Amino acid sequence: MKWDEQAARLRCKAAADEEAMNILMRAGASADEVIGFHAQQAIEKLFKALLSHRRVAFRKTHDLTELIDLLGANGVSVSPEIAEVRRLAPYAAEFRYEDIPVDSTEPFDRKWAAERVEKTRAWVDQLLSKGGVDD
Numbered sequence: 415m416k417w418d419e420q421a422a423r424l425r426c427k428a429a430a431d432e433e434a435m436n437i438l439m440r441a442g443a444s445a446d447e448v449i450g451f452h453a454q455q456a457i458e459k460l461f462k463a464l465l466s467h468r469r470v471a472f473r474k475t476h477d478l479t480e481l482i483d484l485l486g487a488n489g490v491s492v493s494p495e496i497a498e499v500r501r502l503a504p505y506a507a508e509f510r511y512e513d514i515p516v517d518s519t520e521p522f523d524r525k526w527a528a529e530r531v532e533k534t535r536a537w538v539d540q541l542l543s544k545g546g547v548d549d
Contacts, residue, residue: 421466421542428459432531439524446522450505453527454478457499458506460538461485467542476506496537499530 415423435452438444454476461481465472470488472481478500482492 417466417469421463424459424463424466425538425542428456428463428535431456431459432535435528435531439528446524447505449524450502450522450527453531454499454502454505456531457502457534460534464490464538464541476503478503478506490541493537496530496534499534502527502530 431452435449435456438449438452458476458478458481461478462472465481465484465488468488468490470484472484475481482497482500485492
């Protein structure tokens with residue numbers, strides 16, 4: 415698969431996760447872990463779309479910190495506002511597949527998660543629209 419085709423597919427998959435998150439948030443009955451999962455997945459795929467666009471290989475991972483570090487190592491400056499999405503890391507698998515209670519001292523903020531997805535999408539879309547690298 416060509417790099418830009420992979421980037422476009424990942425961007426579409428991120429949009430599907432963002433849409434699922436928004437639908438579930440409007441319905442109001444979904445658990446925080448489910449909302450957090452879709453937020454994390456959307457951001458993970460957005461980062462991978464950007465890496466693909468930049469022709470950077472990445473391993474199969476849900477680790478947002480690893481992806482942020484890989485972006486930085488390849489010339490993409492990630493703002494602190496975007497980098498704080500690391501807080502969504504446990505929603506990739508830990509809270510979804512294990513019976514781990516969410517830390518009650520810091521409750522999950524659905525609005526914050528949705529805003530992080532929106533801001534990350536806008537940032538990635540801006541970088542994707544600046545043109546690509548030759549195939």
